[in-house]
Amino acid sequence: MKLWHVALMYGLTAIIFFIYRHPIYDWMLHDRPSLPVIFLLALGFVLFPVLPFKIVIGMLGIMYGPLLGALISWTAASAASVIVYMLVKTTFHEQGRAYLAKFKQMEKLKRMMEKNPFITLLIARLIPIFPQALINIYPAFLSIRLRTYVAASALGKIPAMLVYAYLGSSLLTDGRSALIAACIYVAFLALILTLYKLWLSKKA
Template sequence: MTAPNDMTQTPATKSKKKIHLLPLLILAGGVMAFFVLGGADYLSFETLRDNRQDILAWTADHYLLAVLGFVLAYHVAVMFSLPGAVWLSLTGGFLFGTVEATAYIVVGATAGAVGIFLLARYALYDFFHARVGKALVKMEKGFQEDALSYMLVLRLVPIFPFWLVNLVPALLGVKLSTYTIGTFVGIIPGAFVYASVGSGLGAVFDEGRTPDLGVIFSPEVIAPIIGLALLAMVPVLYKKMKQRGKA
């Protein structure tokens, strides 16, 4: 006789518990190609400093192509979780100026984050839920109810690595539209700060210094960002207070 558990396990149900390997192989291949081809060697302030006149001249002569190349590079870096996103942000500020670079960073980073979100959901969602099961249901429901607020907080305050914040919402069933809006809006302040630092790289290079990457954690910068994060949590806190009042 067939065991009861086996009777409920249809082929379709069993297939849902599998990991879809192709997207993961593509990601792994992209990361390997980046390091094998020496991509990390180009992500240095020395390279930018030594070639800045040529890079600035080429950008001025081929502005549209430079913008498209920058957005694509940022998209790839985020989607494949490659190192160098901060370096790209500073370079963007150096090449395009604070405001323009902020816009290009946000577009490229959001596109890359959406890409890895979709791949993670397709490749890992069913397997993850099959393994975790009921233990995740309460957490998933709570996150989904106030997903936009949580997404904004996670994007505004750099507590967790960017790649981790890309993956977790995909595994918790967050809507793509909510994830995209939260990512787009939430990364604007940080992008603006790094782009503004990058816009001053010319003076930093002339003085023989390196940029202070800890500037985003200085009180005058991090305090307003935390304030925005707290503001994003107001709907969640209000809802919880309202529920307690009814109890």
């Protein structure tokens, strides 16, 4: 498939999702479609981020409770990461490498990912030290194996999925618990960031 064909299909689908994002959101929240349909819609919102996915996770937490809501979100996000990786790897690989080579500030990230791909990807997923859109595509331009990318991404997504689904399920009914969960998550991010900086200092 030609590059412009892929770009055109993605663009048209993104436009459709953007135009109907609010009706889709309301339908998901009020009509409770079947789980396979919910999964496909969640997958669509990951691939076409016309709404912040954190909102979608919270909504799924409201609909199905924190555990099932987080599981649906995590499964959709993990599936989307594989789709994006394979699409970039097979269609945009050469163009992407040539484009990113122009940015010298990407060299440090490239070296970190190629030297310690699992731990770098895991930390990047656990805390927002890198733009997540970049983490979705950049590994496909490098010599990182699909299984390493999938494992690190899947593990790194778990804490955020659980927290946002729990916040969604409890924010309206138990604001105090939601606040405590948010504080614990912030402390967890601070701890991971501190450990990451210590790891970098030892590598220097």
